[in-house]
Amino acid sequence: MPTRPKRINALPKMTNFAAVRPRMLTPKSKRSCLAWARVSNIDPWHRSRGTVEDETQVMATAAxxxxxxxxxxxxxxxxxxxxxxxxxxxxxxxxxxxxxxxRSYRTYWANFEAGFIHLHRVAHKHLPPTPDVLRARATIKRVVQMFEQSSEALPTNFIWPLLMGCCEEDDFEDRAWMIRAIRSMQAFACNAQPIADVLEEVHKRQDATKVRADVRQVSMDMFNMSFAVV
Structure with missing residues (x-):
């Protein structure tokens, strides 16, 4: 497995931001950009699950x-x-x-990291969190703290990483803090309150059964609908 790249800690003095240009998407990078949709395609709401053949196919796609x-x-x-x-x-x-x-890159990075959690909860629901999942959870919390320290309101598209990160959170205080962060976006996102309610129920079920709860199923049980999260 390749090692993670070393983080760069200092910005070169002569960086020319005007010269930065987006790169053309290669077929491989296009597949990467579609990762989130591909995860949804292997969840129990979009394909059959539960047989050896099903799970073998899901594991291969998840890899x-x-x-x-x-x-x-x-x-x-x-x-x-x-x-x-x-x-x-x-x-x-x-x-x-x-x-x-x-602001843009912090929001993007938190959403990107949430993809590792989403993938694990869909494909490896029965397995302990991986280093990728633990790192993603920690990163999401760290970025939220950065917004708070700068007295900036969280962007509404932070609901998704907060939802994913909180689903995997064991610390009760951190759970409450992340749920409050979601509720704080109610003025700008009408689905913030019900999503926070769903998240609280997810924790109740997971704590009781020691098994990951399907967020969409919990939403259907509570509201007879699932909420779009951007």
């Missing part, structure tokens, strides 16, 4: 998705590491641009 996620992680732009760490300053770009880039 491909995991490979693509790791490949996409390795190919991330260096700028992302600087932005997520909050090291972009007026020495590099204007304050407004630095703020926008930092």
């Amino acid at each position: 491909e998705i995991l490979t693509d996620l790791r490949d996409l992680e390795r190919k991330r732009p260096s700028l992302m590491d600087f932005a997520v760490a909050g090291t972009l300053t007026e020495r590099h770009v204007t304050r407004q641009i630095a703020t926008a880039i930092t």
